[in-house]
Amino acid sequence: MRNMRTIFWDYETNQVNMIDQRLLPETFKIVAYQSCVDIAQAIKDMVIRGAPAIGAAAAFGLAMAARESKATDSKNLISDLLASGSFLKRSRPTAVNLAWAVDRITNKIIKFEGSCDDLRQAILIEAQKLADEDVAINRRMASHGADLIADGDTIVHHCNTGALATVDWGTALGVIRTAWEQGKKIHVLVDETRPRLQGARLTAWELEQYGIPYEIITDNMSGFFMRAGKVQKVFFGADRVTANGDVANKIGTYMLALAARDNGIPAYSVVPTSTIDLNLLHGDLIPIEERTADEVLNIQLAGERVTPKNAKARNPAFDVTPARLISGIVTENGVAYPPYKESLAKLFTASID
16 A cells, blocks of 8 residues: 555556545455546545545546547537536535546636647646645645654544545545654554444554554544543544635544544644635535435444334534634645634645745
């Protein structure tokens, strides 16, 4: 895993390859896609997940759509790509990186002048550039965030924010990994992150690859360890950050941040600036994806389903943590602190300059 990207374009076969994250930790498998529709489905089905990773998937999806298009002139090809971009955006609505990646590609080619072959090549080049930049951005984020971790810290980590959630290295888990490689003796409490168990399945698997000490806890145990004085930091990622510093992240983040605040423990969100959506003023405006109830109900114990046969369930995939509960937001351009309306805008502007 150390030298493998979560998603990459195979230039020999012209396929998009991804690690199938649904199969981990039992099975490590690379799956290949040759159509934009299949890539969008892979995003929806969480073959690939994590805001930066699905942004890269969307970019490569457009490159694939360009290859699939039967257009013989650039104008019609661009029209096909705009339709494919709209289709990709609908696959998972909460993570802003998906729309950001689609818009980045389409904005670059909207006024393209040249042959269809040149346009197809330009799109692939831009998608590859986006993927390569993600790795570099994660490394810079990790360096800034590692300064927040002290030798001997025990850290609660939510969901999966490592290399699997990005093209490589990771956001919040990338920070933890960097602190460990700096020689800091740290310990990670990995919450399961129900209902899909990204923490227990994916974060624990990644930590084993890196040799970082960890223990898995259920989502409702974090408060116990915080109140007992056994936690020094809380780290998580985000799928969207609004202009005022509200953070949309995997469901359970809000309760985790509340417990951290009540116990005087700093809680940090780690995101690339592409996850910051300055067009949204606050978190109540973020669209929240609600997934199938089966993810909640199809739980087994000793081979038997634990819920009643006719049970119903709700399954919002994300919640919004108010900015007042966030101690700092780590980006590739530095750490933003309250008041976030000013600090985020400055960091976001720095990424454009």
